[in-house]
Amino acid sequence: MEYTETAPIGRQKASWLPSFDGGLALMVVLIGTLGFYIVYPLLLILINSFNVATIAEPPVYGLKAWQEAFSEPGIWQSLWNSIKIAIVLQGIALPFAVFTSWLLARTNIPFARGFEFGFWISFILPNIATTFGWILLLDPNTGLFNSWIKSIPGLGSVNFNIYSFWGIIWAHLMANGISTKVMLMTPAFRRMDAAMEEASRMSGANTLVTMLRITVPIMTPVLIVVFLLSVIRIFSSFETELLLGIPWGFYVYSTKIVDLARQEPPLVSHAAALGSIVLLFLAAFIPLQRKLIARRQFTTVTSQYKPKIIDLGIWKWPATAFVGLVVLLLDVVPVLSVIGGSFMVRFGFFNLPRTWTLEYWQMALTDSRLLLALKNTLIIAGSAAVIGPIIFSLVAYVLVRTRLPGRNILDSICWLPSAVPGVLSGLGLLWMFLGTPFFRPLYGTLFLLMIASILSGVTLATQIFKANFVQLGKELEEASRMSGAGFWRTYVKIVLPLMMQTMVLIAVIKFMFAAQQTSSIILLATSESRTLSLLALDQVASGGREVASITVILIMALTVGVALVARSLGFKAGIRAESS
Amino acid sequence: MAFLRIRNLTKSFGPVVAVNDLNLDIEEGEFFTLLGASGCGKTTTLRAIGGLEKPDEGEIYLGERCLVSRSKGIFVNPEKREMGMVFQSYALWPHMTVFENVAYPLKLRWEKKPVIREKVGAALELVGLRGLEDRPAPALSGGQQQRVALARALVFSPRVLLLDEPLSNLDARLRDEMRQELKALQRRVGITMVFVTHDQIEALSLSDRIAIMQGGRLLQVGTPEEVYHRPTSAVVRDFLGKIFSLSGRIVEAGDRFFRVAVQGSVATLTVPAPAAVSPDAFKVGQEVLVAIRPEKVALWNFAPNGKNNLVQGTLESVHFLGDRYEYTVRIGEKTHLLILPALESHKAGEKIFLELKQENITLWPATGTS
Numbered sequence: 017m018e019y020t021e022t023a024p025i026g027r028q029k030a031s032w033l034p035s036f037d038g039g040l041a042l043m044v045v046l047i048g049t050l051g052f053y054i055v056y057p058l059l060l061i062l063i064n065s066f067n068v069a070t071i072a073e074p075p076v077y078g079l080k081a082w083q084e085a086f087s088e089p090g091i092w093q094s095l096w097n098s099i100k101i102a103i104v105l106q107g108i109a110l111p112f113a114v115f116t117s118w119l120l121a122r123t124n125i126p127f128a129r130g131f132e133f134g135f136w137i138s139f140i141l142p143n144i145a146t147t148f149g150w151i152l153l154l155d156p157n158t159g160l161f162n163s164w165i166k167s168i169p170g171l172g173s174v175n176f177n178i179y180s181f182w183g184i185i186w187a188h189l190m191a192n193g194i195s196t197k198v199m200l201m202t203p204a205f206r207r208m209d210a211a212m213e214e215a216s217r218m219s220g221a222n223t224l225v226t227m228l229r230i231t232v233p234i235m236t237p238v239l240i241v242v243f244l245l246s247v248i249r250i251f252s253s254f255e256t257e258l259l260l261g262i263p264w265g266f267y268v269y270s271t272k273i274v275d276l277a278r279q280e281p282p283l284v285s286h287a288a289a290l291g292s293i294v295l296l297f298l299a300a301f302i303p304l305q306r307k308l309i310a311r312r313q314f315t316t317v318t319s320q321y322k323p324k325i326i327d328l329g330i331w332k333w334p335a336t337a338f339v340g341l342v343v344l345l346l347d348v349v350p351v352l353s354v355i356g357g358s359f360m361v362r363f364g365f366f367n368l369p370r371t372w373t374l375e376y377w378q379m380a381l382t383d384s385r386l387l388l389a390l391k392n393t394l395i396i397a398g399s400a401a402v403i404g405p406i407i408f409s410l411v412a413y414v415l416v417r418t419r420l421p422g423r424n425i426l427d428s429i430c431w432l433p434s435a436v437p438g439v440l441s442g443l444g445l446l447w448m449f450l451g452t453p454f455f456r457p458l459y460g461t462l463f464l465l466m467i468a469s470i471l472s473g474v475t476l477a478t479q480i481f482k483a484n485f486v487q488l489g490k491e492l493e494e495a496s497r498m499s500g501a502g503f504w505r506t507y508v509k510i511v512l513p514l515m516m517q518t519m520v521l522i523a524v525i526k527f528m529f530a531a532q533q534t535s536s537i538i539l540l541a542t543s544e545s546r547t548l549s550l551l552a553l554d555q556v557a558s559g560g561r562e563v564a565s566i567t568v569i570l571i572m573a574l575t576v577g578v579a580l581v582a583r584s585l586g587f588k589a590g591i592r593a594e595s596s
Numbered sequence: 597m598a599f600l601r602i603r604n605l606t607k608s609f610g611p612v613v614a615v616n617d618l619n620l621d622i623e624e625g626e627f628f629t630l631l632g633a634s635g636c637g638k639t640t641t642l643r644a645i646g647g648l649e650k651p652d653e654g655e656i657y658l659g660e661r662c663l664v665s666r667s668k669g670i671f672v673n674p675e676k677r678e679m680g681m682v683f684q685s686y687a688l689w690p691h692m693t694v695f696e697n698v699a700y701p702l703k704l705r706w707e708k709k710p711v712i713r714e715k716v717g718a719a720l721e722l723v724g725l726r727g728l729e730d731r732p733a734p735a736l737s738g739g740q741q742q743r744v745a746l747a748r749a750l751v752f753s754p755r756v757l758l759l760d761e762p763l764s765n766l767d768a769r770l771r772d773e774m775r776q777e778l779k780a781l782q783r784r785v786g787i788t789m790v791f792v793t794h795d796q797i798e799a800l801s802l803s804d805r806i807a808i809m810q811g812g813r814l815l816q817v818g819t820p821e822e823v824y825h826r827p828t829s830a831v832v833r834d835f836l837g838k839i840f841s842l843s844g845r846i847v848e849a850g851d852r853f854f855r856v857a858v859q860g861s862v863a864t865l866t867v868p869a870p871a872a873v874s875p876d877a878f879k880v881g882q883e884v885l886v887a888i889r890p891e892k893v894a895l896w897n898f899a900p901n902g903k904n905n906l907v908q909g910t911l912e913s914v915h916f917l918g919d920r921y922e923y924t925v926r927i928g929e930k931t932h933l934l935i936l937p938a939l940e941s942h943k944a945g946e947k948i949f950l951e952l953k954q955e956n957i958t959l960w961p962a963t964g965t966s
Contacts, residue, residue: 211683211686212687212689214681215683215687216689218674218677218749218758219675219700220675220705220752221704222675225704234691327650
């Protein structure tokens with residue numbers, strides 16, 4: 017690949033071999049930049065797990081951190097807790113999602129598209145919002161649902177406690193545990209050739225036997241992909257455990273790291289030691305993940321594609337009620353409880369003399385901390401939405417359309433962030449900024465959070481761009497090159513305009529993720545650079561639930577609101593297996 | 597009483613009536629074909645027989661057993677109908693081997709293992725795939741997949757075999773080969789087959805009887821020879837192969853013959869009266885169409901002695917297509933396309949004579965033609 021300036025038209029090139037000079041420089045810049053911001057911080061974690069001194073002090077190397085970290089039972093416990101949650105959660109969510117996807121895609125259940133949209137909404141809803149919504153309902157002392165059920169005669173002793181292991185599982189199921197899987201599996205189920213099922217019926221099998229012996233086994237490759245993607249993210253889970261585990265001293269991997277790094281004095285090297293274990297675990301899994309997702313064609317799509325659906329007969333109505341209830345629990349219940357929380361004097365107390373109030377909204381909208389957090393969120397999410405698509409479209413273009421050396425390295429770098437828990441990349445960035453004298457003044461500014469936000473969706477963004485570049489006819493670009501335009505002119509004048517739709521889509525996705533993320537920035541933010549999500553976590557922790565609901569509503573407006581606007585404008589979020 | 601009886605079958609998809617009040621009798625052991633262009637309702641009819649579509653109206657009987665009756669509220673599920681089906685996409689299950697695919701219907705019938713092994717072996721033997729039992733189904737070629745699908749549909753000795761365009765996904769050479777084998781297979785097994793196709797060659801060469809469908813209705817049912825040579829409608833005539841037609845006017849009405857003056861030519865042709873039409877359907881002075889299968893047209897460089905029914909024309913152009921010639925013939929104002937075997941060559945610009953033997957031509961009203 018050539019730059020125009022290095023290969024002006026008419027200049028005699030020595031051969032038909034591609035000239036590497038300009039392209040190589042571009043590659044070096046891309047690998048250098050992404051490597052510096054993605055790989056280097058992770059290396060710092062590994063190195064500094066052997067550094068006994070704290071951040072920004074001259075390093076003293078030793079094994080003390082490892083020894084201390086792993087003689088403390090809390091560390092092992094937190095790792096085991098992460099795994100335990102993952103096993104129980106997947107054990108429930110996967111069969112549940114398979115059955116729901118089958119109902120939505122293969123049967124004549126009414127409103128299937130509407131229900132699918134409900135799962136999409138649930139996927140978009142920030143974890144903080146759903147978890148907080150369920151706290152309002154299932155808090156053992158003040159939960160609305162609990163006080164409601166106590167008022168039913170004979171059920172007085174029933175009390176749900178969201179601050180428990182099963183409470184965390186429930187919150188995960190209601191957040192993304194089910195909805196992500198349904199979103200990924202339903203289209204795959206829908207693409208399956210209906211004749212496969214009909215052949216089974218003709219062979220003498222009824223609907224149920226056909227589902228168990230034909231449909232689900234054929235879908236096994238998809239199920240495995242969805243399952244392994246969940247496994248890889250075992251250690252990424254953060255907000256739910258932070259909100260529901262910390263109050264009763266239950267730590268998982270990511271909350272433990274934050275806890276160690278925030279202790280006085282901070283035990284950053286302990287955190288690094290804990291981080292390193294998972295990095296080694298992921299080193300084994302990232303190539304696997306890459307292989308799984310790169311293999312696109314899981315299902316048997318025949319040319320005689322015919323979406324025939326199975327008649328459920330009278331079972332149609334129980335099935336509709338079942339899926340409807342799930343969508344209600346996933347979307348409507350948490351959102352209503354959060355909105356209700358912001359307008360009630362005390363949430364759940366309907367028999368107070370004054371039940372409803374606008375006081376909290378008045379307080380919130382004049383609260384300088386909230387306004388600062390809103391401004392920070394808009395700046396961070398906005399810059400991620402603007403800069404992200406520009407960088408990652410270029411990266412994807414180079415990966416798909418050039419034959420430059422080093423593409424494999426660049427591609428590997430882009431796969432890394434999808435599997436690394438946000439807390440770890442945040443810790444690495446923190447180290448990099450505090451440990452590098454040149455960067456140190458930037459600590460405490462929004463710049464750090466912007467970097468973290470831009471990087472957090474690298475994998476998803478490059479994968480979507482790559483898929484679109486592959487589809488884009490190569491002839492369109494070649495015609496431009498034949499007309500005399502160089503690499504950059506072709507990229508700017510032909511490729512980017514054709515990719516505008518995708519650019520906007522990526523911008524929307526980046527904005528949404530940046531507006532709700534917490535784990536990758538929690539270690540980087542100060543009270544001055546705090547975002548809405550971080551503010552909400554603090555507010556919930558300090559018990560200001562009515563105020564917190566307003567913050568959560570703002571986050572929902574910035575995520576679900578933006579997603580709905582984009583969707584109504586025709587941008588169907590092409591969220592694939594690689595999304596978080 | 598016929599073996600498989602369809603009475604007043606009607607099925608709509610939204611506003612589209614796919615099958616409209618269809619009545620059909622299929623005999624036991626018969627190779628019966630539903631032929632028609634796409635969207636004519638043939639596949640819907642087949643799927644209704646198999647139980648994969650629930651009809652809006654009508655009844656289907658297999659022997660003494662009622663499979664569907666809207667009025668009696670009977671609907672037998674597909675798995676209870678004892679019918680085998682071969683799908684257009686073959687629908688082999690990719691997570692199973694060849695053996696497992698074929699054994700599946702037997703397992704569902706709780707057959708014992710040795711019986712399953714024996715029957716699967718026999719079925720694979722029948723389709724010539726012995727020895728491929730352990731292959732995964734997707735690892736087979738198109739023709740082999742087709743055979744596995746056949747074996748799977750036959751292995752449990754169904755009472756009827758339904759075939760939904762089974763040859764359409766094969767390439768041309770393989771299609772011819774499979775067609776031969778399918779016919780041979782039916783002779784050996786003797787099972788009643790209902791075959792759906794849009795390919796008139798398949799229909800004509802395979803079937804004992806053909807039903808030609810259009811717009812959800814039956815146009816004509818008969819043996820291949822009947823429907824090819826004695827089509828009762830213009831649609832059937834045009835669907836079953838190519839047609840060469842001349843416009844004209846009846847100048848003389850005989851007892852069993854008409855004389856037709858060809859438009860743009862001095863020639864008059866003798867045409868036999870159509871059998872199926874009432875005697876006064878054609879009158880002197882009426883505009884008509886004279887139709888013939890193009891392979892029955894003979895071309896002459898001169899007016900041969902002792903031949904009648906000759907029409908003179910001019911060869912506008914000649915194109916060589918390998919085994920055939922494509923001629924553009926001008927008769928009066930009109931040009932006609934004629935494709936004939938490359939036996940002898942004629943040159944463009946020549947005067948020629950077309951011989952239309954009277955036993956091969958049919959007479960049609962000028963309206964409602966192709």
